[in-house]
Amino acid sequence: MTTVRIVVVGANAAGMSAAHTVLRAARSAGRGVRVTAVEASGHTSYSACGIPYWIAGDVSSGDDLVARTAQQHRDAGIDLRLGTRAVGLDVSRRVLTCEGETPGEVEYDELVLATGATAIVPDWARAAGGALVPGVHPVKDLDDGEAWIEQLSAEPRRAVVVGAGYIGVEMAEALLRRGLSTTLLTRGRVMGGLDDDMGDRVAAGIREAGVDLRTETTVKRLETSEGRVSGVVTADGDVLPADVVVLAIGVEPATALGSDAGLPVGEAGGYLPDAGGRIAAGVWAAGDCCEVEHRLTGQPAFLPLGTHANKLGRVVGDNLLGGDRRFGGALGTAITRFVVDEVHVEISRTGLSSREADEAGHDVVALVTEGSTISGYMPDAAPIATKVIADRTTRALLGVQVVGGPGAGKRIDAAAAALWGAMSVDDLAGMDLSYAPPFATAWDALQIAARRLAERI
Amino acid sequence: MTTVRIVVVGANAAGMSAAHTVLRAARSAGRGVRVTAVEASGHTSYSACGIPYWIAGDVSSGDDLVARTAQQHRDAGIDLRLGTRAVGLDVSRRVLTCEGETPGEVEYDELVLATGATAIVPDWARAAGGALVPGVHPVKDLDDGEAWIEQLSAEPRRAVVVGAGYIGVEMAEALLRRGLSTTLLTRGRVMGGLDDDMGDRVAAGIREAGVDLRTETTVKRLETSEGRVSGVVTADGDVLPADVVVLAIGVEPATALGSDAGLPVGEAGGYLPDAGGRIAAGVWAAGDCCEVEHRLTGQPAFLPLGTHANKLGRVVGDNLLGGDRRFGGALGTAITRFVVDEVHVEISRTGLSSREADEAGHDVVALVTEGSTISGYMPDAAPIATKVIADRTTRALLGVQVVGGPGAGKRIDAAAAALWGAMSVDDLAGMDLSYAPPFATAWDALQIAARRLAERI
Numbered sequence: 001m002t003t004v005r006i007v008v009v010g011a012n013a014a015g016m017s018a019a020h021t022v023l024r025a026a027r028s029a030g031r032g033v034r035v036t037a038v039e040a041s042g043h044t045s046y047s048a049c050g051i052p053y054w055i056a057g058d059v060s061s062g063d064d065l066v067a068r069t070a071q072q073h074r075d076a077g078i079d080l081r082l083g084t085r086a087v088g089l090d091v092s093r094r095v096l097t098c099e100g101e102t103p104g105e106v107e108y109d110e111l112v113l114a115t116g117a118t119a120i121v122p123d124w125a126r127a128a129g130g131a132l133v134p135g136v137h138p139v140k141d142l143d144d145g146e147a148w149i150e151q152l153s154a155e156p157r158r159a160v161v162v163g164a165g166y167i168g169v170e171m172a173e174a175l176l177r178r179g180l181s182t183t184l185l186t187r188g189r190v191m192g193g194l195d196d197d198m199g200d201r202v203a204a205g206i207r208e209a210g211v212d213l214r215t216e217t218t219v220k221r222l223e224t225s226e227g228r229v230s231g232v233v234t235a236d237g238d239v240l241p242a243d244v245v246v247l248a249i250g251v252e253p254a255t256a257l258g259s260d261a262g263l264p265v266g267e268a269g270g271y272l273p274d275a276g277g278r279i280a281a282g283v284w285a286a287g288d289c290c291e292v293e294h295r296l297t298g299q300p301a302f303l304p305l306g307t308h309a310n311k312l313g314r315v316v317g318d319n320l321l322g323g324d325r326r327f328g329g330a331l332g333t334a335i336t337r338f339v340v341d342e343v344h345v346e347i348s349r350t351g352l353s354s355r356e357a358d359e360a361g362h363d364v365v366a367l368v369t370e371g372s373t374i375s376g377y378m379p380d381a382a383p384i385a386t387k388v389i390a391d392r393t394t395r396a397l398l399g400v401q402v403v404g405g406p407g408a409g410k411r412i413d414a415a416a417a418a419l420w421g422a423m424s425v426d427d428l429a430g431m432d433l434s435y436a437p438p439f440a441t442a443w444d445a446l447q448i449a450a451r452r453l454a455e456r457i
Numbered sequence: 458m459t460t461v462r463i464v465v466v467g468a469n470a471a472g473m474s475a476a477h478t479v480l481r482a483a484r485s486a487g488r489g490v491r492v493t494a495v496e497a498s499g500h501t502s503y504s505a506c507g508i509p510y511w512i513a514g515d516v517s518s519g520d521d522l523v524a525r526t527a528q529q530h531r532d533a534g535i536d537l538r539l540g541t542r543a544v545g546l547d548v549s550r551r552v553l554t555c556e557g558e559t560p561g562e563v564e565y566d567e568l569v570l571a572t573g574a575t576a577i578v579p580d581w582a583r584a585a586g587g588a589l590v591p592g593v594h595p596v597k598d599l600d601d602g603e604a605w606i607e608q609l610s611a612e613p614r615r616a617v618v619v620g621a622g623y624i625g626v627e628m629a630e631a632l633l634r635r636g637l638s639t640t641l642l643t644r645g646r647v648m649g650g651l652d653d654d655m656g657d658r659v660a661a662g663i664r665e666a667g668v669d670l671r672t673e674t675t676v677k678r679l680e681t682s683e684g685r686v687s688g689v690v691t692a693d694g695d696v697l698p699a700d701v702v703v704l705a706i707g708v709e710p711a712t713a714l715g716s717d718a719g720l721p722v723g724e725a726g727g728y729l730p731d732a733g734g735r736i737a738a739g740v741w742a743a744g745d746c747c748e749v750e751h752r753l754t755g756q757p758a759f760l761p762l763g764t765h766a767n768k769l770g771r772v773v774g775d776n777l778l779g780g781d782r783r784f785g786g787a788l789g790t791a792i793t794r795f796v797v798d799e800v801h802v803e804i805s806r807t808g809l810s811s812r813e814a815d816e817a818g819h820d821v822v823a824l825v826t827e828g829s830t831i832s833g834y835m836p837d838a839a840p841i842a843t844k845v846i847a848d849r850t851t852r853a854l855l856g857v858q859v860v861g862g863p864g865a866g867k868r869i870d871a872a873a874a875a876l877w878g879a880m881s882v883d884d885l886a887g888m889d890l891s892y893a894p895p896f897a898t899a900w901d902a903l904q905i906a907a908r909r910l911a912e913r914i
Contacts, residue, residue: 013899050834050894064834166893295889306899307892328887335891348891377507377521410864410897413871413890420888421878430785431877432752433870434792434805435764436623437507440867442470442763 003032006320007096007108009086011039013306014287014313015114016068019078021317031321035078036106038098040085043142044070049306051145056174062142089261094282110282110320113258113271117251117288117304124221125247133222135229138247139167152178156243160232162219163248164190166336171246172211176340183212183240190215191347194401195354197368198387201403205338205345251304253289266291268302275326277316286312295329296352297360303330333416335409346409350416351399354389363392365457369449373407375437384408386449390425392457397425411446425454460489463777464553464565466543468496470763471744471770472571473525476535478774488778492535493563495555497542500599501527506763508602513631519599546718551739567739567777570715570728571770574708574745574761581678582704590679592686595704596624613700614638617689619676620705621647623793628703629668633797640669640697647672648804651858652811654825655844658860662795662802708761710746723748725759732783734773743769752786753809754817760787790873792866803866807873808856811846820849822914826906830864832894841865843906847882849914854882868903882911
């Protein structure tokens, strides 16, 4: 039997999940494979989500964020080529062209595109010539993390964070905890993935912690001094002094390699793998360079998260040699926190927001219920607000959002499981969730919220 | 339209959920009801689960455990008769006979039995004459809690807790935190509702905290001194000095009233309500005096927990005037913790244990997986052991058990939701659960465990 030549582009969560999975599959099937992975950076398999906590000081070194080192990948039998960028792809000839430390053409039988996403850098963040204005930086990869650690070693005093999604909120926490006077700007609202009435609760916590939060504010330009950023000028004309500026506007799928080769991409610019991870004959994709199927709408959604990257990477790895594993879809589940001194806000969501549900054609009914994370007489009881979103006609559960104190966030998983099983709001209200005074109220906050909504339908 | 006379026996979670629910239902339907509640004790609607935390000192007063006072019930229109014990029932004449503060016969159209459960008191705990030996006490109701607060005010130094289920473990925590030298005895193993390999992990934490844990040990008799307990003599002949002894052997349904009246009870001695809460014409039951349907086996199970009491009480309340609400069944979900100084063990389970699954006729496959509660590089990361139990033939998820550090316990709810939806071990492995470094690993511990088991089937 011939050796199957597998080439993986991008050596992070998705790509390396695929690589290790196919090696295991080949071993157990007695098949011969040669797995080559090309990676433009010098890093492999790191937790991008951990970078804000490295910057905050919770994690002492970027090395701690590396789940598997280059050496570990090589020891597993992967021909890992760091510092090597894939710059050309011929899908008919099945040839990849690389530049960098290991340049040249690489032939493949099966190609895995796992090129991830790149931070969006607006024009105002660039100096003449295109480089970032010194002091201004995104938070995407380990190199960015190192750049931030270096910036902070110069003891800046004032930070402006631009963008108030997950990364923006996490960076506001990190910089405030590092002692910087912090402004958080967003052209929309805080945590735009939440309904407004839930995002407003996050905003209140962020303000309470001392962040100068400015919603519906756009950046017009930067001010500089001695070649470094010194301020952010808003469209309203306000000048916000800044020693450092965080770019947390968002990310976009890195799909130039494939789209230049004629591979289709979706509305958000991501590859569109089928449930098995394939995008074309001999070409597969996984991770943040993809749009994934939303389990509730059946439509592709750009949800750049490590969870999907790992899962879809594994699906691809199982299928490269002819397996039939399928990615079950995404629910849009996400979680983060904003924790500074006495302020502790946990934030999570799953399923569709009210707006998304409306756009998907549902007759939406939704309700926010305030409760307690645990029995009110326990010392650590904290408020929790739970929004449940359902379809009025079918009573189907569509989404849940949670904002609350310690222990609130991970509650979302029970709702995610209910959505995975296409359950109703009555199921969520009636199911047998766990209760003891240090953990919940006798009717869990999720269930009180579901019950109250169910009573209104 | 005539007024429906509803009489509730027992004014705690189940009974008062039924009472308030039927009042609401009557109001919205424009029906006339008269709701009478008789309660043998002087207390209403309190959290029995909170008593160990009152004893531990987390809760300053038994009043804090009361969710709704007698006055609140009366203000809502309930004729509440405290200190009144129902001693006779004639279901054909629909008459209840009471003794105590409001003695006499009470006629009803619909009767709700919500008499709860009583602590099992073994013979060795009683002095000649039948009273408890002073210093020996169960932990069931608010009067017991008051008795414990009084006992502890005498500053006992040595405690023996008999029984290592939920209450026993919680009381061992409470007494150790109160500074008592504590021995925990059980005739079986710790947390017998868990599989042995999971219960052993709990036992290790309990021992690490300094409890003298003795498994497979039975009590032969007590030693007394000056009319108070002074020691516990085991069947092996060991004498364990004790100033106080906790009876945490278990509870049994309080169903004498009904069974004396000819109403059927189940193998565990509990009433057997149908899914609507009815046990006979004009007679309903809810709460700890019942066995409830286990959703996975379809069989009655004695699961005396506030969660089911509240839910079934509400079902009964909705159905008393002709509604059609149904109790969805129980999964055997439960949670507790053992937290003393540096030892923090959270314990939870849902679904069937390996033994229960085997007895239910499944071809059982199960696996324990050790992981981390949150990303390993985060300061608060803690170990978590997850046992997943499934059917080898159908791949159906049957049960999950969790023992781990902070944040481990409530993980069980996602598994409970999956069980509620009759999902497979592959569903649990593949579903979209929440991830961020302070909350989980990229593959949540539950999912790693499910995935590893799925790979072995």
